[in-house]
Amino acid sequence: MDWNQIIQNTIRACVGVDAIYFAVAALGLNIQFGYTGLVNFGQAAFMACGSYGLGMTAQYFGIGLWWGIPIGILFVIILALIVGVPTLRLRADYLAIVTIATAEIVRLFVRSVKLRNIFGGTEGISNFSREYRELNPFEPGKTYGFAPFQFSGYTLITVLVGWTLVAIFSFLVWQLMRSPWGRVIKGIREDEDAVRSLGKNVYAYKMQSLVIGGIIGMFAGMILALDRGSVQPDNYSRDVTFYILTALVLGGLAKVAGSVVGAMLFWVIFVFSDNVLRELTRNGPLRFGDFTVIQSTQVGAVNYMFVGLGLMLLMTYRPQGLFGNRTEMALDGR
């Protein structure tokens, strides 16, 4: 087993693109779930809004890449209205049901054969990022940085842009939550009726929170799309939302640093476990006597099994995560 290699990969994972888009998506989910108490299980659909907004501008509308942002925001608002209007007046779990369903339907729609000429079917959209590549000051083929933080020029630009966005959104969320608006939002999480009795329009605040969190999630989708150079429907399956949720809970709900550190830590643990299991099974299945413990094709399943187990244990034994404050995590919204 090549421990040197595994450790380098693991360390690199905490600054890689996966950690970045998880951090951005978690920042958005944190506004909704952590601060407002809205159980949004469809963050993947908000990410898809960004990716498809970006992909469709260049591919079909023939306008510049920057137009992807307003178009993505438009998609986010439409989606937030679809899931928010019927559910935000109701108990929290209705939103959970509707968001998870909508996210799945969005994915089915964009990958459907009938709508192939709009969304590109299962292959998605892949010719949109040239404009972004041309902005890249680094040489795509060259490797930059020092071990273990080495990235190709192709990835490095996304890493830099991504961390800049993480910094901007972290600052934004931090400021937002110190503002009067943020105090109302947190008040809604603690006691909706009390906030209503102060004359605040709770419904409107919840909708704003859903949209703002969705827009931040949208940028996560854009980062993912730009890094992959393609938009693929199956990158936005419902489990992605749950992995982001796990990262968020790991870091700590209702804390800005929680989203970022949680995402980094999630990928560190994930890449470490993935690497170790792949090394163990590289030369055939791992066996104890006649009993086959694990084969190389089962590594993915085992990793995600740990994610699910981790989420359960975190919610049970340490719902405040690493940074959270237990009193802020009394999610009892009904």
Next chain:
Amino acid sequence: MLIQGRQSISHFWLKVFLTLLCSCVAGIGFVSGSAKAAEDGEFSIIASVQNQTLVSGSTSRAPLEGVAIKVTKVDGTLIGEAITGADGLGKVPVPSRDDYVIEIDISTLPDGLVLIDATKQKVFINQDLFTTNNKRVTFFTGQGAEAGASTIERILQRLSDGIRLGLIIAMCAVGLSLVFGTTGLTNFAHGEMVTFGGMIAFFLNVTLEIPILISGPVVIVLGGLFGLAFNWAIFARLNKRGIGLISQLVVTVGLSIMLRNIYLFKFGGRTKQLSSYSKQVNLELGPIGITPRDLTTAILGIIILVSTALFLQRSRLGKAIRAVSDNVQLASATGIDTRKVIKIVWFAGGALAATGGIFRGLDEQVSFSMGSDLIFLMFAAITLGGLGSAFGALIGGIFIGIFVEMSSLYFPSELKAAPALFILIVVLIVRPQGILGKSQRVG
């Protein structure tokens, strides 16, 4: 910051990094990513044309020779054509793993034979279906009374399919709704209880070769115990620790991810068929074609649901369950042992979900995600019927099943779930408590 020496080493690291990145992406994108590892080489689509005849009650199949088949891309570009040989097989090489459409030319079928499923003249092949380099598509033909179905016949056929789907959804959803009613928990892992039924049925029926009629009851009891285990191992303890319902909801999400991946780990990513009653010819009941197996499961389904309803309506225990589901405090004040009732509800919910899993496995196939694919229809059903109401779940389930199947007359079947979302949203806007729910629950 720039490393110019050690090029080869850094390239090595780059490759490792990219490979890892790709493997992570593939894993994230779809959990079964690892199961369909790419095998490069030549790809081909093989059509197998089989003629079914009913000889003294059992089906016999014979390959059909000389039938023309055609493979096109999704946009209609022709890839290749073939004529089936004496083995009934026609092979069309395709350039890559991609989406294709295979079409059988029914005018080349021998006189008097028609496709058993007239909708399967064209079959869409998703690229994900290439589990190996060859994708085999089987067309079944049989003696046809009439060729082509009229609109009314198609509607009736859909109705019959819809009722069968509805029965399965209703069966699975009753437990979900009752658990919600008695404990307030929205259980996102309920779909995994359905899959559990399918998996155990597959293990007993295919691996141990026990006929489904004998293994079925065992599966149902095990499913009930599985539900009981959920409560004993997790949710009763969470309640004791005073963990809020929203946190418990997130726990069910974690549980769902974990169980689904355990199934994937043990079972693999492919769908597999139960061995009992897998090969049957359609009975023609007027305009509707239905296999004896499907007819039996439908009748059994109705019996199970009616007895569930009677149990809840008439028996002492059933009344206690409904009382707890209505109002826990009040029920407990009247001397009902709520904890015992909750245990019974978990057992009954698990048993019904496992039954749904067996039926679904017979109806379609067994896969690691068969339950989680249904969970969303179940939620639509119980929202429509009223969260917490068992009768609501029965009515809602059957309605959703019929609505979803009927809508596929006009809607592409890959978007089958979309009409259910439509119902879900309309119900929440118009009458959020559902048909039989109570309005004080929703706000």
